[in-house]
Amino acid sequence: MEANYNILVIDNDSFIQDACRQTLTKHGHNVVQAKSGHEGLALLNNWSFDLILLEMNMPGEDGLLVLAKIKDLEPETIVVMISENGSIETAVQAVKLGAFDFMAKPFTRDELLKRIGQVQRNRRLNIEKLYLKQSRNQKIESAQIISNSPAIEKIKEMIAMVAPTETTVLLQGESGTGKGLAARRIHEMSQRKAGPFVSVDCGSLVSSIFESELFGHIKGSFTGADKTQYGKFEMAQKGTLFFDEISNISLEIQAKLLKAVEEKTISKVGDHKVVNADVRLISATNQDLQKAVARGLFRKDLFFRLNVVSIHIPPLRERKEDIPLLLQHFLNRFGSREGKVIEGLSPNAMKALTEYHWPGNVRELENTVERLVVFARDKIITTQDLAYSNTVLSSLPVKDPLCLEEMERLHIMKVVELTEGNKTRAARLLGIDRKTLRMKIKKHQIPENSNQNC
CATH class of the missing domain: 3.40.50.300 (P-loop containing nucleotide triphosphate hydrolases)
Known part of the structure; x- marks a missing residue:
């Protein structure tokens, strides 16, 4: 969808004014006319224009001086100078003063439209650069609505x-x-x-x-x-x-x-x-x-x-049939990002996640899955992973069988939490020295708080 512009034509030549107005309005632009620089500046005090076509040589007026005043009033407005007798030196001076371009009279309808197209592309690029600059930290992805529930299917319709x-x-x-x-x-x-x-x-x-x-x-x-x-x-x-x-x-x-x-x-x-x-x-x-x-x-x-x-x-708790699809979607996304192959969840883990009420809805589910993927060590996420994910799901009972290493990991985590991160006390309670505790924390990839005491 191409932009339709507000265009001001400043020219004492009525033939040029009429020709520009007919051509530009036919292509959807709004055209305002002024017969002098003084009249054009008065209009500019009340309205904002996307483009100004400015005659270089008007009786009793210096087009370059009018250009300078326009740029002082509206620095962002694009100005194209037009003239029948303009020299290359004058055109260069106009560009230095802020003119976008220069067109020699007489110009054809196609030449005018071509120049308008260049102006449109230039303005669009400038705004897009600003838009991209302000949104560069945002994730911009195609809007894919993942659902399997009648409620969301109705919304998609x-x-x-x-x-x-x-x-x-x-x-x-x-x-x-x-x-x-x-x-x-x-x-x-x-x-x-x-x-x-x-x-x-x-x-x-x-x-x-x-x-x-x-x-x-x-x-x-x-x-x-x-x-x-x-x-x-x-x-x-x-x-x-x-x-x-x-x-x-x-x-x-x-x-x-x-x-x-x-x-x-x-x-x-x-x-x-x-x-x-x-x-x-x-x-x-x-x-x-x-x-x-x-x-x-x-x-x-x-x-x-x-x-x-x-x-x-509707909230996620009212469309629980969407949870398995969303879980798999986020597992694939974060697994790909982290370079991990996560095939899915164990039946008990899927049951726990599906039955949870998700007060933070899909956003909370997404954040939880991201954390599970980060700490996942196997291709299948189990209730053991939920237990040490340090999320609201950590308190859920572990229903999947635990190997000896997992039991050791969970026990160390609980003791470290009980001692509020004091490794000396935690090691004493565990019956090991602090160096061994540090090695086990590293081995089991147990998250450490920077404020913990050594």
Whole structure:
């Protein structure tokens, strides 16, 4: 999905203005015209443009001076200079002042569209670089929903139906149920799949900089704002903007978000100029937003805007038939990452993991499997592995047969825990010296706490 731009044409030649307007509007762009640099700068004070076509030589005006003023007002705006009599030296000077390129008059329709295409690619690359820079520490994988339960199969059907539309979606469910995965799946199945998927963690952002993160800011708008910066809305142009745990945002930000949703425009912090916001919104919450509305903690009008389609994702304890599939999925993933061949779990271990209530849902299951894989020494994970995994499952009774080494390992672990990591006391209770204890701890790969006493 290619971007449609706000384009300002500054030229005193009415023929050029009309030709540009007809060509560009036919290709979906919004075109605003100005007959002089003074008129163009006045428009720039109130609106933000993606591209400006600027005539170099207008009566009584120096195009290079107008270019300099434009760059002072809007450093990120792309400017293409146009002129009938421009020299190479003048073109070079314009580029040095910040112009993206130079076009000699007369130019054809195809030449204009080619230049617009170059501008679009350049702008898209700049935003993608920023997006990748900010998301480089995030794991970006294809959104695969692993399930065997009727409840999740129904959700997958709903996602398939709502994804191709432009409607807003509200994902509800406990923490760790997979709301973020569902949001990414909606994006991947949508008409915006070629665009970015930008996630906003509403629970982790500091309230004082939240507005800047969402809408961007201009240079000098607050202490530390040493350059103009894109916000999440602009980074998500032609893509999807996902608000995770949206119930955490303040009423003040809710009001500004509502305005952005209704008008599909935003303004950077410290700036009154309007920027188009062509994004699809998906939100997620682990709270009951209707109760939050009743308590005055969430705006009713924003709730209705976000809750056009609501999808509730049930907790893992209500779909236990999904647990074996998820276990195998995570075993394969982490086994591959760690270079280990993990074939599966013993029947008793599978029974224990399936019967556990998983208050942290799929996220807790994923973290538990990762730890089990890290400490696994055989191809089959047993209840012995669960016992010394140092997770909530460690207290489960060991039902699989124990070899002598496993009994020794478990006994040493319990004694070290009993002595709060004091190896001298632990060795005394075990009837061995401290050096032997250290050797056995290393042999059995028993995790050591850095704060333990020697």
